[in-house]
Each structure stands twice: as structure tokens, then as C-alpha cells.
Amino acid sequence: MSKLISDKTKDIFLGPLGKNNPVTVQVLGICSALAVTAKLEPALVMGLSVTIIVAFANVIISLLRNTIPNRIRIIVQLVVVAALVTIVSEILKAFAYDVSVQLSVYIGLIITNCILMGRLEAFAMGNKPWESFVDGLGNGFGYAWILVAVAFFRELFGSGTLLGFRIIPQAAYDAGYSNNGLMILPPMALILVACIIWVHRSRNKELQEK
């Protein structure tokens, strides 16, 4: 067991959640962060789907890493990711139809999420399966928590609800409060991500450029 949760694997897992976050530090996966964060539920499903896919794609590529011909390695990575994404999309259509309708094309677009190819090429190609799995989980959750944070604010102030339940009471609307329409539109996701990056950088001084 000691090998499974050594300091190194802990770093691999915790790094992407904070200091080396794929969204706020490497600025990857922004496209989907805009697209699915108007409501909390699709953001949660998207975060979870990406986490599962990146973790398993990492394991598969890591297992195959010594057999993959160098010249077609990107194609092999792409095929593995595409196959996993298609399977996840089929499973969602079968068991969570409403969510899959809501996410529509974005599930398919997980294939083009830079975080996946980035992790496969940069990590799984040169590390053992277990570390790769942990790295995939870390990066997936690192991506997911940013999505959830953005979606939380967008749904709360844009629709007055969270996960579809009304949070801001009707009394507030009667008293003249109204939902912020800008929150629903994609630019607000960029602004919120930028705010998170701002807080993140002011807390981690070493990330700031001179």
C-alpha cells in the first residue's frame, strides 16, 4: 500500500488541483468551460466524464507506451480517446438521456479537449499505469472543480437556482431583484475563469511573471 500512496503519487494527484491546474495555470479546456457552465448539472457531468476519460485513456496509453510506434503515436492517442468518449456518450444516452441531450455536442468535443491529449503525450507516454491513472484523476478533478465553481456562480446569479432548485426566494424577485442575463452568456464564463486565475496567482506568487 505504501507504494500506492507515496509522496510522489500524492504530488501527481494534488498538483493539478492547485498549483499546476490545467485550466487556471495551463489555460487548457477553456472552450468547454464556456459551453457547459451555464447550469451546475451539465458542468458536474462534464467534469466527471472528462475525469473518467482522461484517467482511463492515461492508463491505456501508459500500458501501450512501449509498443506504440513513434510516428503514429498521436493517432493512437486520438483513437483511444475517441473510443472512450464514444462509449461514455453511448452510456449517457442510455442511462442519463436528459443530461446527454443537454450536453449534446460537448460530449463529443471532449475528444478535442486539450487536457486529454496534453496528459497523454506529456505524462502517460513516459510513466507507469498507476501514476498515469492518478495523474488523470488529478487533472480531471482539477478541471472539474473549476467548471463547478464557474457553474455555481453562473446558475446562482443567472437563473437563481442551483441544480434546478430555486435558491433565491420569490420574495426577492417581488422586491425588484432580477436575474443577471449576462451570467447565462458565454463571456461571463471567461470573466469568472479570469477571476479564479487572478485569485490563484495572487496566492501563488511563483506563478507570476516578472
Add this chain to the structure above:
Amino acid sequence: MNTNSNNYTLIYAVVMVVVVALLLALVSSGLKDIQTKNVELDKKKQILSSLKVDLEGKDAAAVYNELIVKELVVDVNAKILSEVKGEAFAIDIIKESAKKQEERKLPVYVAQIDSKTKYIIPVRGAGLWGPIWGYVALDDDKNTVFGTYFSHASETPGLGAEIALPAFQDAFIGKHILNDAKEFVSIAVMKAGQTAENKEQIDAIAGGTITSKGVENMLLNSIGQYEAFLKQ
């Protein structure tokens, strides 16, 4: 082994593609039945939405069986082609709209609510970015709108996508699709301040002009096919 030789690369690619293709085919055929059921259930929910039935916590399929008493397949001359339940439901109106007008099979769902008959007509058209579709429920005079349901594939959130909200859909309630001379004129969707001639109208969505016009055209074209049936 030399993993960079041409032969190795080629064989590797072929084996990989075959394995992945097999896997995907297995998953797809394994889940197909559940997926088809989901799509059908979703369609039933959409049809019921046009009747403004509250489905919260209810089994949509059971409610559907209870409320929809008849399914008709008619043609443009109002000849009834089938009354067998399930046949109208199975019609793919995208495929039908590709046929010649006289050959189209048009589904009509007949509902019974509080012992009053309602006719539900499926509609389909184009919005700004992609298809829009819905169901229009008419009272037993086949003229007064009882309720509508609209949905869309990819209209702009906050603008065109508002057609999926009750505020827009409920504006149609009580409007008439025939004029005083009993001719089919549909319902206009007009910008605030503008008045449609010779037909009833509702307000368009501010900032969603093209989607609003799409709804107007969708109603005109889709319900227009049923003109003979509506005049019966």
C-alpha cells in the same frame, strides 16, 4: 523489436482499428434498446408538454397511454390512412417532409382531457442555428390553440432559446389558426408594435428575431399540411 519499422507501424494501426471498431460495435448494439426507449419516452414527454400536463414525478409512458386515446395518420386530403395506435407515433416527420406533399403521412395525436377532445399536431422547422420543432395542441374545433411545446437544437441561450420557455409558449394559448372565413392563416410572431394582417399574432422574442420568424414559418408550413383535416 523495432517499433519504428513500416511493417510494424502498419500492422499496429490495422489491429488497433479493428479492435476499437469491434468494441464500439459491441457497446452500440448492447445499449441500442435502452436508447430507443429513452428517445420514445422523450417524444411522449414532448407531446404531453403541449397539453400542459404536469409530469413531475409521474410515469410519462403511463400518462401518455391514458391521455392519448387515438393516433391518426392522415394525408394532405384528410384521408385517414391508419388509426392503429403506434403507427402515427413511429412516423419520422423529417423523412416525410422529404416526400412529395401528396405522399406524406401526417401524424395526429388525439387526446382526451376532462372528456374534451384535443388534437396534437407535430411541427418542425428551422431556427437560426439549427432545427426547431414542437407540438401544437388544438381544441376540438381544430382552430383554437390549447397549448404548444417548442424545443430547439442549438438556438442562442437567453435569446432564440427562449422559445422553449413557458412564457413564449403560453402566449399562443387561445389564439386561432383559421380566420373568420375559416381559411387556414396560421399565427404570426411579430415584433412589438407591428400588426399582422388578417391573422392573430403573438409577440416575438426581443433579440431572437430569426428564431421567432422560424417559429412563424414552422407553424405555417407544418400545420398548413393539415389544412384539409382541420376544416373537416
